[in-house]
Amino acid sequence: MVRVKDRQEAVRLRKLGKSFTYIRKKLNVAKGTLSYWISGVKLTKGQLKKIQKEGRELQVERYIKTRKEQRKKIFDTFCEIEKARLLPLTERDFLIAGLFLYLGEGSKTNWWETGVSNSNPTIIKFTIFWLTKILKVPKNKIRICLHLYNNMNIKKELEFWSRTIKIPLVQFRKTYIKKTSSQSISYFTFGHGTCNVLVGGGNLKNRITAGIRVVLEAAKSRVDLTTPSSPRFI
Numbered sequence: 357m358v359r360v361k362d363r364q365e366a367v368r369l370r371k372l373g374k375s376f377t378y379i380r381k382k383l384n385v386a387k388g389t390l391s392y393w394i395s396g397v398k399l400t401k402g403q404l405k406k407i408q409k410e411g412r413e414l415q416v417e418r419y420i421k422t423r424k425e426q427r428k429k430i431f432d433t434f435c436e437i438e439k440a441r442l443l444p445l446t447e448r449d450f451l452i453a454g455l456f457l458y459l460g461e462g463s464k465t466n467w468w469e470t471g472v473s474n475s476n477p478t479i480i481k482f483t484i485f486w487l488t489k490i491l492k493v494p495k496n497k498i499r500i501c502l503h504l505y506n507n508m509n510i511k512k513e514l515e516f517w518s519r520t521i522k523i524p525l526v527q528f529r530k531t532y533i534k535k536t537s538s539q540s541i542s543y544f545t546f547g548h549g550t551c552n553v554l555v556g557g558g559n560l561k562n563r564i565t566a567g568i569r570v571v572l573e574a575a576k577s578r579v580d581l582t583t584p585s586s587p588r589f590i
Contacts (some may be wrong), residue, residue: 359385362383362385363393365383366379366383366385366390366393367393367394367397369382370394370397370399371397373399373400373403373407374407375407376390376391376394376420379394388423391420391423391424395420395423395424450485450486450490451486451490451491451567452571453486454482454483454486454487454490454491455567455568456568457472457479457482457486458472458568459568461473461479462564463554467558467561467562468558468561469555469556469557470487470554470555470557470564471552471553471555472552472553473503473550473551473553474550474551475548475549475550477517477520477521480517480521481520481521483553484521484523484553487553487555491564493560495523496527497555497556497557498523498527498553498554498555499527499553499554499555500517500521500523500527500528500529500551500552500554501529501530501531501532502514502517502528502531502532502550502551502552503531503534503549503551503552504531504532504533504534505533505536505549506533506534506535506536510531510533513548513549514531516548517548517551521551
């Protein structure tokens with residue numbers, strides 16, 4: 357967790373329309389690092405026109421844009437390589453992908469409820485796809501519980517998640533409101549709190565945890581996966 361507060365401050369200043377040079381001097385940060393931190397912040401035409409009057413700032417803006425385009429080009433190349441290697445995915449592939457998602461992000465505190473928590477809407481949408489299309493869970497059996505912060509617009513966030521994951525609000529449980537402000541969270545990446553996807557029933561949980569155990573047991577012949585702190589459900 358290196359310079360998290362500096363990164364948050366850099367993003368805040370950039371959104372206010374501060375120049376690259378101003379932010380770099382204020383935070384004493386390397387050019388490449390600052391470029392990465394603020395690469396996702398888009399300035400208005402008015403903000404750009406104002407800061408470009410500083411002269412060298414236009415070159416900096418071009419540098420940021422060029423670096424961003426270079427990173428995207430490299431990443432896109434990797435994506436094409438992996439598409440050719442991995443696609444098409446079978447139902448079995450999706451099943452195993454979901455098992456490992458659950459191993460990392462799934463609830464392990466009880467045997468009667470399946471749950472996956474994440475702040476990334478794409479991960480949540482995949483979880484719902486996995487549950488309904490691969491594990492054949494009826495969609496109306498899914499329950500959603502949001503963990504939000506007290507400085508958020510709760511109604512707006514409920515509507516965002518319902519619209520994004522296509523689950524009606526009647527299937528949402530009572531929202532858990534955290535007393536801390538969202539601005540105090542170091543990795544508040546996606547900005548809509550945490551979404552918990554829940555399904556009751558011990559049989560489903562047993563099926564998932566058994567599947568994880570089978571895959572890990574099969575891998576033991578190739579690599580030692582034994583650790584003192586292995587999760588109890590495995």
